[in-house]
Amino acid sequence: MKYRKLGKTGLDVSVLSYGASSLGSVFREINQQEGIRTVHYALDKGINYIDVSPYYGLTKAERVLGKALKGIPRDRYILSTKAGRYGEDSFDFSKKRIITSAEESLKRLQTDYIDILLLHDIEFGSYNEVIEEGIPALYQLKEQGKIRYAGVSGLPLSVFERVLQKAEIDVILSYCHYSLNDTSLLHIVPLLEQKNVGIINASPISMGLLNNRPVADWHPADKEMISVCKEAAAYCEEKGENLAKLAIQFSVQNNRIPTTLVSTASERNIAKNIEWIDEPINQELLEQVLKILKPIQNRSWPSGREEWRQ
Numbered sequence: 001m002k003y004r005k006l007g008k009t010g011l012d013v014s015v016l017s018y019g020a021s022s023l024g025s026v027f028r029e030i031n032q033q034e035g036i037r038t039v040h041y042a043l044d045k046g047i048n049y050i051d052v053s054p055y056y057g058l059t060k061a062e063r064v065l066g067k068a069l070k071g072i073p074r075d076r077y078i079l080s081t082k083a084g085r086y087g088e089d090s091f092d093f094s095k096k097r098i099i100t101s102a103e104e105s106l107k108r109l110q111t112d113y114i115d116i117l118l119l120h121d122i123e124f125g126s127y128n129e130v131i132e133e134g135i136p137a138l139y140q141l142k143e144q145g146k147i148r149y150a151g152v153s154g155l156p157l158s159v160f161e162r163v164l165q166k167a168e169i170d171v172i173l174s175y176c177h178y179s180l181n182d183t184s185l186l187h188i189v190p191l192l193e194q195k196n197v198g199i200i201n202a203s204p205i206s207m208g209l210l211n212n213r214p215v216a217d218w219h220p221a222d223k224e225m226i227s228v229c230k231e232a233a234a235y236c237e238e239k240g241e242n243l244a245k246l247a248i249q250f251s252v253q254n255n256r257i258p259t260t261l262v263s264t265a266s267e268r269n270i271a272k273n274i275e276w277i278d279e280p281i282n283q284e285l286l287e288q289v290l291k292i293l294k295p296i297q298n299r300s301w302p303s304g305r306e307e308w309r310q
Contacts, residue, residue: 001046001274004258007198009149009170011078011115015252016277017049018042018270019202019263023064024057030265032064039068041267043076045274051173051200051261053082053120054105062108070110080173080200081105082120082153084134093125098137102146117147118173123154123304127162135167151198155303157188162308164195175202176300178257180210180247180289181229184298189256202261204251211244212237220301232292241285248273249281 003012023035039050050069052061062081069077083101084093092098102117119125119134130152138150151171152163160172172192177185178201185201192199205211209221209229219226233243251260262273 003048004255005198006200006258007171007192008196009116009198011049011149011198013049013078013259014047015259016047016248016273017051017200017259017261018047019261020050020052020061020065021056021263022061022265023052023068024059024061032067035064035265036068038265038267038270039065040072042270043072045270047270047274048076049078049080049259049261051080051202052109053085054101054108055082055085055087055120058087059104059108062105066108066110074111078115079109079111080116080118080151080171081109081114082118083137084122084125085120091121091124093119093122093129093134095133095137095140098134099141102137102141106146113145114147116149116151116171117141118151118153118171121154121304122152122163123156123159123308126305127307131163131166135163135169138169149198151200154308155300156308157184159304159308160188161191164191164197169197171198171200173200173202173261175261176206177201178251178254178260179204179206180232180243180250181206181225181293181296182298182300184300185257193256199257200259200261201251201257204260204262205244205247210247212242220303222299222301225296225299228293228296232289235288235292236285239285241282243289245276246282246285246289248276249279250286252277253281 002015006013052065083098122130141147149170151169153173174185212233215226236243
């Protein structure tokens with residue numbers, strides 16, 4: 001496993017990191033022991049950064065992760081969780097709620113401190129509440145030693161630019177913007193590097209677009225995006241290759257992206273992902289797949305409040 005520095009935090013994070021949303025049975029029903037075994041396996045294989053949220057499985061993911069990490073030396077892993085999102089349409093970025101949320105997460109995760117606390121999907125909160133209450137709450141939690149570093153997460157890249165105009169943050173978590181079909185995260189990397197903000201990339205398979213399985217009904221991508229990605233998956237299958245493998249290899253190989261989160265509750269999948277990133281990327285296949293995906297390159301979908309896009 002390779003490791004890279006996460007911006008001003010100075011943390012050495014594994015290039016492939018563990019997204020614990022699966023522990024909340026977000027994608028399929030899992031039993032607790034299966035989840036715990038998966039976390040232990042990931043740590044044993046050199047993955048040292050784990051991300052979770054109270055939103056995943058409505059606190060189930062945090063509870064299972066807390067049990068999995070119990071008894072493991074605290075310096076063996078870097079832990080992030082989130083605050084502000086608590087249900088499909090339940091958001092609260094008020095100072096009081098962010099602080100109580102962090103305290104609740106500490107109990108569920110059975111730890112004395114959280115390495116990174118991220119405001120979760122900030123585009124769904126009001127700009128003023130995020131800037132005037134949510135971020136000051138993170139600062140207060142840092143001063144109290146309950147968290148080490150503060151950050152924000154969201155889909156529209158504009159939210160990071162807007163926040164950085166007004167506030168100091170340590171880390172951002174961006175998803176679906178550094179993958180085979182969308183590398184628009186690179187547009188704001190110079191700004192993030194200038195401010196030494198750590199970059200966490202999530203969803204290298206674009207929430208299931210970039211694999212050979214059927215795309216979930218809830219996926220917000222338009223029909224053309226889904227169709228073109230299916231074409232790319234079929235091309236890979238013809239060549240005896242796997243589009244998800246290519247996507248994960250692609251995301252992990254860029255030195256400017258310190259870590260990429262992949263979520264699974266399967267030891268087998270973690271083993272496979274690690275095996276993939278240790279292999280050299282098939283450049284010829286990559287070139288052909290990028291050609292297929294070109295008509296939808298950097299296309300996304302709307303998310304959150306209009307005020308963040310102004």
